[in-house]
Amino acid sequence: QVQLEESGGGSVQAGGSLRLSCTASGETYNSACVAWFRQVPGSQVREGVAAMFFGGSTTYYSDSVKGRFTISRDNAKTTVYLLMNNLKPEDSGMYYCAASPAGLGCRTPVGNSYEFNFWGQGTQVTVSS
Numbered sequence: 001q002v003q004l005e006e007s008g009g010g011s012v013q014a015g016g017s018l019r020l021s022c023t024a025s026g027e028t029y030n031s032a033c034v035a036w037f038r039q040v041p042g043s044q045v046r047e048g049v050a051a052m053f054f055g056g057s058t059t060y061y062s063d064s065v066k067g068r069f070t071i072s073r074d075n076a077k078t079t080v081y082l083l084m085n086n087l088k089p090e091d092s093g094m095y096y097c098a099a100s101p102a103g104l105g106c107r108t109p110v111g112n113s114y115e116f117n118f119w120g121q122g123t124q125v126t127v128s129s
Contacts, residue, residue: 009123022097030055033106048110
């Protein structure tokens with residue numbers, strides 16, 4: 001089991017920045033994969049935008065955010081961050097933190113939502129033009 005809770009969402013103008021946080025507890029093994037997904041209104045699809053292993057430093061990004069978003073974690077492996085720079089209106093959506101204790105999904109592009117067993121409740125990001 002992994003418990004996840006996101007925070008840090010909000011409203012920002014295009015070109016601005018936000019940092020999301022995901023507090024994690026439970027099976028945060030070094031080999032577990034943690035990722036950020038986003039879902040736009042009206043869509044059933046959750047797009048993986050960034051991922052990393054809890055115990056590693058290699059990061060993985062979707063093409064749509066590479067160079068603008070940065071995933072990182074603290075040394076205690078209790079919090080995973082998503083720093084989002086140069087935000088665009090198309091970055092708007094609900095952002096979710098997700099984990100796979102089996103380590104699935106940590107690759108480029110980021111794995112599919114069905115590979116992640118545990119999810120947070122989400123945090124809303126709105127980017128205005």
